[in-house]
Amino acid sequence: xxxxxxxxxxxxxxxxxxxxxxxxxxxxxxxxxxxxxxxxxxxxxxxxxxxxxxxxxxxxxxxxxxxxxxxxxxxxxxxxxxxxxxxxxxxxxxxxxxxxxxxxxxxxxxxxxxxxxxxxxxxxxxxxxxxxxxxxxxxxxxxxxxxxxxxxxxxxxxxxxxxxxxxxxxxxxxxxxxxxxxxxxxxxxxxxxxxxxxxxxxxxxxxxxxxxxxxxxxxxxxxxxxxxxxxxxxxxxxxxxxxxxxxxxxxxxxxxxxxxxxxxxxxxxxxxxxxxxxxxxxxxx
Amino acid sequence: xxxxxxxxxxxxxxxxxxxxxxxxxxxxxxxxxxxxxxxxxxxxxxxxxxxxxxxxxxxxxxxxxxxxxxxxxxxxxxxxxxxxxxxx
Amino acid sequence: xxxxxxxxxxxxxxxxxxxxxxxxxxxxxxxxxxxxxxxxxxxxxxxxxxxxxxxxxxxxxxxxxxxxxxxxxxxxxxxxxxxxxxxxxxxxxxxxxxxxxxxxxxxxxxxxxxx
Numbered sequence: 216x217x218x219x220x221x222x223x224x225x226x227x228x229x230x231x232x233x234x235x236x237x238x239x240x241x242x243x244x245x246x247x248x249x250x251x252x253x254x255x256x257x258x259x260x261x262x263x264x265x266x267x268x269x270x271x272x273x274x275x276x277x278x279x280x281x282x283x284x285x286x287x288x289x290x291x292x293x294x295x296x297x298x299x300x301x302x303x304x305x306x307x308x309x310x311x312x313x314x315x316x317x318x319x320x321x322x323x324x325x326x327x328x329x330x331x332x333x334x335x336x337x338x339x340x341x342x343x344x345x346x347x348x349x350x351x352x353x354x355x356x357x358x359x360x361x362x363x364x365x366x367x368x369x370x371x372x373x374x375x376x377x378x379x380x381x382x383x384x385x386x387x388x389x390x391x392x393x394x395x396x397x398x399x400x401x402x403x404x405x406x407x408x409x410x411x412x413x414x415x416x417x418x419x420x421x422x423x424x425x426x427x428x429x430x431x432x433x434x435x436x437x438x439x440x441x442x443x444x445x446x447x448x449x450x451x452x453x454x455x456x457x458x459x460x461x462x463x464x465x466x467x468x469x470x471x472x473x474x475x476x477x478x479x480x481x482x483x484x485x486x487x488x489x490x491x492x493x494x495x496x497x498x499x500x
Numbered sequence: 501x502x503x504x505x506x507x508x509x510x511x512x513x514x515x516x517x518x519x520x521x522x523x524x525x526x527x528x529x530x531x532x533x534x535x536x537x538x539x540x541x542x543x544x545x546x547x548x549x550x551x552x553x554x555x556x557x558x559x560x561x562x563x564x565x566x567x568x569x570x571x572x573x574x575x576x577x578x579x580x581x582x583x584x585x586x587x588x
Numbered sequence: 589x590x591x592x593x594x595x596x597x598x599x600x601x602x603x604x605x606x607x608x609x610x611x612x613x614x615x616x617x618x619x620x621x622x623x624x625x626x627x628x629x630x631x632x633x634x635x636x637x638x639x640x641x642x643x644x645x646x647x648x649x650x651x652x653x654x655x656x657x658x659x660x661x662x663x664x665x666x667x668x669x670x671x672x673x674x675x676x677x678x679x680x681x682x683x684x685x686x687x688x689x690x691x692x693x694x695x696x697x698x699x700x701x702x703x
Binding site: 502550 | 606613620
């Protein structure tokens with residue numbers, strides 16, 4: 216299809232969807248209306264199970280099985296990313312050079328680091344009481360850990376962050392959620408039913424399984440984000456493809472003749488070419 | 501007139517979203533995506549959804565732009581070394 | 589005002605679609621997809637908003653004392669934000685892999701299949 220035809224097809228599609236949307240929005244419930252039957256029932260159910268944050272109750276009690284599906288998507292995409300961005304046979308690792316960081320940046324980032332990590336844990340732990348929970352707190356804690364990269368350098372981050380351990384933690388979070396769900400089965404009711412004592416409204420231990428499921432999700436999300444960023448950082452900083460050193464013909468003229476079928480290190484130039492990344496390379500994969 | 505903040509936040513989101521699509525350079529786009537994440541977090545706050553705002557703030561302003569930047573770095577480094585070979 | 593949020597959601601969705609379809613760089617296309625995703629957040633939260641309502645969190649309000657906005661759509665959006673980010677990561681990983689194997693991130697240059 217020529218680019219011109221493609222633009223016409225796109226214009227027709229966009230115009231059609233836009234027209235349908237323009238007709239539809241007038242029949243949607245008006246913005247800010249007072250009728251929210253599901254919301255009212257969800258809030259009642261949340262109060263009945265003594266969870267102060269109704270959103271956490273919906274996520275981890277009333278729709279816990281749906282959240283299981285959501286986090287399966289999360290787990291699956293992390294797994295896919297890890298597999299796609301692995302170090303292949305024709306790639307090598309180069310040690311990144313230590314980089315200087317301005318004094319103030321280093322100081323403030325190192326001060327902020329423990330605060331951010333603690334905030335992340337706090338947000339996970341208070342998920343059933345105040346806005347927050349496993350999803351948010353996990354991301355906060357995991358991105359906070361990367362302040363170490365800003366403050367010192369990549370090697371410091373690597374020393375602290377064992378990707379292997381975080382991969383295990385990711386799987387442990389997923390398994391924890393699955394196993395907590397079987398508590399309901401053991402008690403003779405449905406999977407993922409809240410069977411633990413509900414506790415006192417408004418305290419840390421309230422809500423039965425909600426805080427536990429929150430913690431499992433928190434571990435999984437935090438580990439998932441760390442593993443994802445580790446893979447991307449690896450690719451961007453450390454891993455060097457043989458093609459990156461220029462040992463194959465460039466395919467920039469629109470005639471793709473180079474590619475995956477080519478044997479690794481095809482022309483044998485990979486080990487002789489120049490380049491700033493040559494010195495001090497690590498073990499080949 | 502208590503819906504003025506909501507309307508302003510909505511317009512801000514619409515502008516930031518349009519700008520993010522119109523920015524063709526991925527590096528600049530990642531910055532505009534960060535602004536979009538911030539605008540969305542603001543919108544969610546005025547829509548009384550602090551849970552979502554918190555998660556959008558962490559994901560939209562930090563995680564997504566960072567991953568885009570790292571991908572660009574990987575892809576560019578490769579393209580640069582290929583160009584260098586062409587000049588050799 | 590009663591339809592402005594829905595129009596903004598529709599606008600974001602269409603803008604993202606146009607960006608993806610006309611993109612000359614796969615990384616830019618993934619960024620445009622992120623704009624598309626954000627339209628669903630705006631739509632969901634707009635459906636659940638209630639004029640004069642507060643957040644559905646009882647940490648500092650007495651239960652039943654104030655009208656609350658809908659927590660169900662907030663829960664849907666919340667998981668969507670985080671899960672959407674990991675799906676973006678998977679797509680970016682595929683782009684990096686395409687760049688490695690084919691030497692380009694321009695979708696027009698990737699048209700021909702090869703074995």
